[in-house]
Amino acid sequence: MCIIAAADASGRPSAGRGVGFHILEDREAIEIIFSAWQWPRLEADIRQTGKLAATFVSPSDYVSFQLKGRATLRDTEALDIGRADRFITAATNELESLGVPRRLIAPWLTVREAKVVQLAVSETYVQTPGSLAGMLAGTRLS
Amino acid sequence: MxxxxxxxxxxxxxxxxxxxxxxxxxxxxxxxxxxxxxxxxxxxxxxxxxxxxxxxxxxxxxxxxxxxxxxxxxxxxxxxxxxxxxxxxxxxxxxxxxxxxxxxxxxxxxxxxxxxxxxxxxxxxxxxxxxxxxxxxxxxxARDPVSLPALSEAIKAIERQAEAEDIIDSLLGGVQRVLGYDHALVLIYDRHRGCLITTGSIGYPQSGLGSEVAGSDGLIGASVTSGQTIKVNDMSRVRRFGEAIGREAEATEDMTRRVAFPQLATALSQIAVPMTAHGTVSGVLFIESQERLAFREDDEAVLEILAGQAASALRANELEAAAAEPRRAPEQSVPAAAGREIHIVHHRFDDSIFVDGTYIVKGVAGTLLRLMLEWHLSEGRSEFTNREMRLAAGARMPEIKDNLETRLLLLRRRLAEKKAPVQIVRIGRGRVRLEAVGPIVLDAAGE
Structure with missing residues (x-):
């Protein structure tokens, strides 16, 4: 699963769910697809301040990472919608295998009026609950 | 809006x-x-x-x-x-x-x-x-609201009862009628041994009467320790609380002296409601449902009202029984039973009782049966009052004064469920009769 947040100029945060992603070839940036229809404040805030946080979670074991950095928006292309459809199918199947009924998941994930936000990653954090939570990934444990 | x-x-x-x-x-x-x-x-x-x-x-x-x-x-x-x-x-x-x-x-x-x-x-x-x-x-x-007239009727039904057995049955019946839940247990708290013992049960293929839950275990233990209602409303992703409690089949009872805890394998919601009267928790009402998110705020309120009413009634029953019983049942001669011998073993270390090799019960309930058997064998009588048991066992088990009635109920129910050749029958307020199909041989092991 993927959840994303931005903030407006007054510091009020907005949040939403990602429905697909793609790591760029330079491995310094990632593109995340979200529904601007479902999460309009997210789109407005990214345009306004250009900062984004994205957390990726494996629902079966709670292993989580958070990426942060500058963000820009672009419209979707056919390739993006295909990625989003595959992501939604895979996420729905995994959650269902963990016992979450399919009809509960359907309201969360849509490609309606999808946008792509490109995140130039400047910070990566381990967010799995436990002793390493909040640490910058790659930090040496002393 | x-x-x-x-x-x-x-x-x-x-x-x-x-x-x-x-x-x-x-x-x-x-x-x-x-x-x-x-x-x-x-x-x-x-x-x-x-x-x-x-x-x-x-x-x-x-x-x-x-x-x-x-x-x-x-x-x-x-x-x-x-x-x-x-x-x-x-x-x-x-x-x-x-x-x-x-x-x-x-x-x-x-x-x-x-x-x-x-x-x-x-x-x-x-x-x-x-x-x-x-x-x-x-x-x-979308669900219908709780019927207050039905709740009122259920409370009155509990209030009308004078015996522990009827109080517990009325509580379970009330849960079924007011809220429609079909799988429920009443567990009585044994403070002395730090565990809860299943004393009433509806809806399970095996009643689980006599099964025990440690006072620190899972939902039921947490409820008794905190004195609060605790629920789990989606067990699809949970390790099941019941599993920790043990799933020995009935067949192993005679070896383990443990009765299997009843399980609703398809349960998705569970709730444990403390039975509290005068600030003291005397037991837990435990309910399971196959629905996700079955137990909502109004369910909790209804269950707390019913459980509280039953706890008060059980407490009143113990107090009344202690005050009002005749001291001793009148002597009467019992004709010697003519059937085959019944071998009963009592183990003092855990007060467990076996009848012809079949595990029946342990703890206070086991002590009570041993007392009755000893009186039966030494004095030839078969009718006993709760009060004389209270006095005789109270010296060794002070906690008995607060829970004799529910322990006696557990003993009667276990003997009946196991179709034992010796049964305890209630013959009036605070009086029971020991009925045996043959002469009894008591082996007080471990002494």
């Missing part, structure tokens, strides 16, 4: 994780999942402060916070704009949050990781429903 927190009750069950977004003083956002959000009143929520350091720091630097809550029934999502007010780490509000967190984090299997140190209180500035791309299932409110 303006949404209120009370419209979002199915979001606070901890079934689907919430999401919290914050921003640092320089406007960099942060986002993470949150195990549980507690509704404090119609304007405030509390968040367990076991979330990540960055979230906590952001909240203090910039009080604007956005939450995504998910209705555990329909999947509908809600965006909440909230503002940090203060932190609490003691007091009733903190205790309430800690309890709810404990129950709900057990729900997602993270009870050990999530230990509450403090809770943050937020004021809710706005709630909006997130646009939904599909038609969602009807909301939780």
């Amino acid at each position: 303006r949404l209120r927190l009370s419209d979002l009750s199915a979001c606070f069950e901890g079934v689907i994780p919430s999401i919290i977004a914050t921003a640092s003083a320089d406007g960099m956002p942060n986002i993470s999942y949150l195990s549980h959000v507690v509704r404090v009143d119609d304007d405030h929520v509390a968040l367990s402060n076991q979330f990540f350091a960055k979230t906590a720091a952001n909240v203090r630097a910039n009080p604007h916070v956005t939450l995504i809550l998910v209705d555990g029934f329909t999947g509908d999502q809600f965006l909440l704009d909230i503002g940090f007010v203060r932190s609490v780490d003691t007091g009733p509000l903190f205790e309430k949050i800690a309890r709810q967190l404990k129950a709900s984090s057990a729900q997602v299997g993270m009870a050990d990781i999530m230990r509450l140190r403090s809770a943050d209180i937020f004021r809710v500035h706005g709630i909006e429903k997130v646009p939904c791309p599909v038609e969602t299932a009807p909301a939780a409110a």
Whole structure:
């Protein structure tokens, strides 16, 4: 699963769910697809301040990472919608295998009026609950 | 229509994780999942402060916070704009949050990781429903409200009963009639041994009468320890609380001296309601359902009312029985039974009783049967009063004075369930008769 947040100029945060992603070839940036229809404040805030946080979670074991950095928006292309459809199918199947009924998941994930936000990653954090939570990934444990 | 927190009750069950977004003083956002959000009143929520350091720091630097809550029934999502007010780490509000967190984090299997140190209180500035791309299932409110006349009738039914057996049966019947739940247990607390013993049961293929749960185990133990109702509303992702309790088949009872705890393998919701009278917890009413999110706020209220009524009635029953019973049953000669010999073994170390090799019961209930058998063998009588048992066993087991009636009930029910050749029959207020199909040979082992 993927959840994303931005903030407006007054510091009020907005949040939403990602429905697909793609790591760029330079491995310094990632593109995340979200529904601007479902999460309009997210789109407005990214345009306004250009900062984004994205957390990726494996629902079966709670292993989580958070990426942060500058963000820009672009419209979707056919390739993006295909990625989003595959992501939604895979996420729905995994959650269902963990016992979450399919009809509960359907309201969360849509490609309606999808946008792509490109995140130039400047910070990566381990967010799995436990002793390493909040640490910058790659930090040496002393 | 303006949404209120009370419209979002199915979001606070901890079934689907919430999401919290914050921003640092320089406007960099942060986002993470949150195990549980507690509704404090119609304007405030509390968040367990076991979330990540960055979230906590952001909240203090910039009080604007956005939450995504998910209705555990329909999947509908809600965006909440909230503002940090203060932190609490003691007091009733903190205790309430800690309890709810404990129950709900057990729900997602993270009870050990999530230990509450403090809770943050937020004021809710706005709630909006997130646009939904599909038609969602009807909301939780679709269910019929609880019938107050039915509840009143159930309370009266408990109140009318004078015997422990009828009180417990009326409680279980009330749960079934008022709320429609078909799988329920009454467990009586044995403070001395630190465990709860199943004494009443409906809806299970094996009644589980006589099965025991440690006072620190799972939902039932947590309920008796905290004196609070504790529930799990979505067991699809949970290690099942019942599993820790033991699943020995009935066949192993005679070796383990443990009765298997009844299991509803397909249960998705469980609730444990303490039976409290005069501030003392005397047992737990435990209910299971195959529905997700079965137990809502009004169910909890009804169950607490019924459990409290039954606890008061059981207490009154013990007090009355102790005061009113004749001291000793009149002597009467009993013709020697002519059938085959019945071999009964009593083990003093755990007061367990075996009849012809079949495990019946242990603890106080076992002591009571041994007493009756000794009197039967030495004095030739078969009728006994609860009061004389209370006096005779009280010296060795002081705790008996508060729970003789329920232990005697457990003993009678176990003998009946095992179709033992010796039975205890209630013959009047505070009086029982020992009935045996043949002469009894008592082996008091381990002395």
